[in-house]
Amino acid sequence: MKTNHCICTGLTACAVLLLPSAPTFAADADKPTLDRAVMDALGGAPAKRDYVFSLQGGWAFSALRVQAGLTNRLALVTELESVLLLRNRPMIGVGMRWVDRPRLRITGEALGGWLFQNSEEIRRGPNAELRVRVAVPLRRFVPYAILSTRHALLPDLTTIERASETETSWSFRHEWTPWATIGLGFAITSSIGVDLAINYGWVDAPNTIALPGFHVGLHFGGGR
Amino acid sequence: MRCMFLESFLSKHRARTRTATLAIVASAALVVLAMMPIACAPPARGVEWDGKRLPVVDIHLHPGDWDHVPQKTRKFLASRFPFPLGVDAESSADDTLSPESILSELDNAGIWGGGLFAVYAPRTVGVASNDIIVKDLAYAPDRYFGFASLRVDRWNIDRDAQLSQLKAVLSKPGFIGIKIAHAHQHFRMDDPAYYGIYEISASMGKPIYLHTGTSPFPGTSQEPAYTDPAYLEAAIQMFPKAGFILGHLGYDFINRRHTGLETCIRLAKTYHNVYLEPSAFGSAASDPENETLSLAMRRMREEGVVDRIIYGSDGPQSPGFVKTYLERTVTAMRETGYTQAEAADALAGNFARVFGVTIPKDAAE
Numbered sequence: 001m002k003t004n005h006c007i008c009t010g011l012t013a014c015a016v017l018l019l020p021s022a023p024t025f026a027a028d029a030d031k032p033t034l035d036r037a038v039m040d041a042l043g044g045a046p047a048k049r050d051y052v053f054s055l056q057g058g059w060a061f062s063a064l065r066v067q068a069g070l071t072n073r074l075a076l077v078t079e080l081e082s083v084l085l086l087r088n089r090p091m092i093g094v095g096m097r098w099v100d101r102p103r104l105r106i107t108g109e110a111l112g113g114w115l116f117q118n119s120e121e122i123r124r125g126p127n128a129e130l131r132v133r134v135a136v137p138l139r140r141f142v143p144y145a146i147l148s149t150r151h152a153l154l155p156d157l158t159t160i161e162r163a164s165e166t167e168t169s170w171s172f173r174h175e176w177t178p179w180a181t182i183g184l185g186f187a188i189t190s191s192i193g194v195d196l197a198i199n200y201g202w203v204d205a206p207n208t209i210a211l212p213g214f215h216v217g218l219h220f221g222g223g224r
Numbered sequence: 225m226r227c228m229f230l231e232s233f234l235s236k237h238r239a240r241t242r243t244a245t246l247a248i249v250a251s252a253a254l255v256v257l258a259m260m261p262i263a264c265a266p267p268a269r270g271v272e273w274d275g276k277r278l279p280v281v282d283i284h285l286h287p288g289d290w291d292h293v294p295q296k297t298r299k300f301l302a303s304r305f306p307f308p309l310g311v312d313a314e315s316s317a318d319d320t321l322s323p324e325s326i327l328s329e330l331d332n333a334g335i336w337g338g339g340l341f342a343v344y345a346p347r348t349v350g351v352a353s354n355d356i357i358v359k360d361l362a363y364a365p366d367r368y369f370g371f372a373s374l375r376v377d378r379w380n381i382d383r384d385a386q387l388s389q390l391k392a393v394l395s396k397p398g399f400i401g402i403k404i405a406h407a408h409q410h411f412r413m414d415d416p417a418y419y420g421i422y423e424i425s426a427s428m429g430k431p432i433y434l435h436t437g438t439s440p441f442p443g444t445s446q447e448p449a450y451t452d453p454a455y456l457e458a459a460i461q462m463f464p465k466a467g468f469i470l471g472h473l474g475y476d477f478i479n480r481r482h483t484g485l486e487t488c489i490r491l492a493k494t495y496h497n498v499y500l501e502p503s504a505f506g507s508a509a510s511d512p513e514n515e516t517l518s519l520a521m522r523r524m525r526e527e528g529v530v531d532r533i534i535y536g537s538d539g540p541q542s543p544g545f546v547k548t549y550l551e552r553t554v555t556a557m558r559e560t561g562y563t564q565a566e567a568a569d570a571l572a573g574n575f576a577r578v579f580g581v582t583i584p585k586d587a588a589e
Contacts, residue, residue: 060308086311120295120302120313203307209509210307 037221038193043135044107058215142185270588279587284536293350333547336587345408405435413455431467504538
């Protein structure tokens with residue numbers, strides 16, 4: 001495997017810290033093919049013993065994401081997503097390749113986690129997401145799209161203090177976020193890639209208006 | 225052979241020279257372009273109507289300061305901002321409510337002038353003090369017009385002090401009117417204890433903008449005595465020299481329907497000192513099909529009170545709102561058959577007449 005140790009040493013260090021058991025990008029028998037790292041990052045579900053680490057920064061959503069192949073079709077997915085560092089969402093789940101052809105990969109992902117929003121309106125609660133990724137590798141480029149539906153359950157505790165007694169009650173509110181991303185990835189090397197995409201996450205649809213955003217991403221991958 | 229070699233060499237050399245020259249010229253052009261100030265010119269001022277540009281004044285704009293908004297209202301406002309602006313509502317609001325930002329919104333909409341409202345409603349929408357307006361007016365003294373306000377929540381104690389202070393503020397340059405909101409400030413429209421405000425309006429020739437109709441803000445007094453413009457009739461009669469601008473046309477923002485429109489029109493037809501302002505209820509969020517705004521514009525024209533309409537948006541709210549609201553209002557006027565002269569009156573002419581403001585030629589070009 002041709003490696004590039006010089007690119008973004010800090011990020012590589014992060015990747016190594018997060019994946020201590022992963023070897024460096026040294027050549028081995030299971031080395032990723034040319035576009036594998038970026039393909040795995042954007043198309044989802046790396047194969048068994050492969051992993052990919054993604055760092056996506058932009059407005060308003062940024063994310064840190066690690067995927068590790070459990071079988072040839074199933075992968076573990078963990079991610080931490082943040083909106084302006086005020087709305088954070090750690091998630092864990094699985095991704096499964098539904099279609100895996102040389103020119104097309106379709107992956108389904110299911111994730112669960114918790115939403116923490118610390119703003120004027122505090123929103124906290126369990127959160128789940130179902131996601132479909134479609135990636136079409138074209139030489140070093142990987143055009144891709146993501147469609148997903150996110151659901152958060154936001155509990156509210158109401159306490160009424162009366163002279164006679166204190167009454168507490170729970171109520172729950174549902175926050176739905178349909179999501180779409182369309183973007184283009186590029187494989188710099190077999191283990192390093194970048195992407196640029198526009199996102200539209202309609203948070204708390206249909207009660208609100210949401211602005212579209214964008215991100216740029218850096219992806220590292222390797223085989224274990 | 226030598227000759228052929230030489231020709232080949234010269235030909236290659238010429239080609240290289242041409243390429244190099246092209247590269248140098250292209251680079252120089254790029255450098256020149258990069259050094260030029262790159263900015264999008266604001267759109268032409270005014271609204272195009274039958275081949276003429278009509279100037280626009282937006283009477284209803286809210287500058288302010290997030291720190292002076294009550295916590296419940298902050299939460300409410302944050303929920304109304306487009307995502308993700310509401311997540312960091314404080315910085316979004318501070319950016320939006322500054323005089324620079326408001327002027328930029330006006331420029332973006334092609335609007336020449338704007339009315340800046342002071343607000344003293346500490347338990348509902350918050351406080352934008354007269355001092356803030358004084359400061360903001362200085363940012364664009366030719367294009368901003370101030371509306372002073374006063375506290376009424378300690379009326380039994382400081383009534384005279386508040387009225388004196390109101391008079392003093394109204395005497396400052398740039399202040400052309402008074403802003404009050406019975407529903408947000410919790411005093412009845414027909415309570416004679418507060419008629420001193422109308423006396424000042426009449427004596428100083430500074431019309432009063434009044435919020436009419438219900439309001440979605442937490443803590444608002446929604447009962448008819450605070451929201452129904454019919455309760456203003458006694459004061460309108462008693463102070464014929466005071467101008468009464470009925471904000472929002474008595475719209476019911478809770479149930480999203482025109483409950484006060486016909487009353488406002490009746491008052492305008494009956495009394496010469498009543499004016500009508502169709503702000504806020506025609507926003508894309510409240511009125512997706514533009515039907516509510518069209519209905520109001522149509523009814524006012526049918527009843528012959530176009531000469532009382534004073535345009536306002538209730539901006540800035542969020543980036544682009546001021547522009548969008550103007551576009552929606554213009555669409556409503558076109559759909560309901562306004563003539564060029566009627567549109568000119570509603571968009572700026574009536575404002576200029578009522579407040580004695582001269583609108584310059586460059587307000588619409």
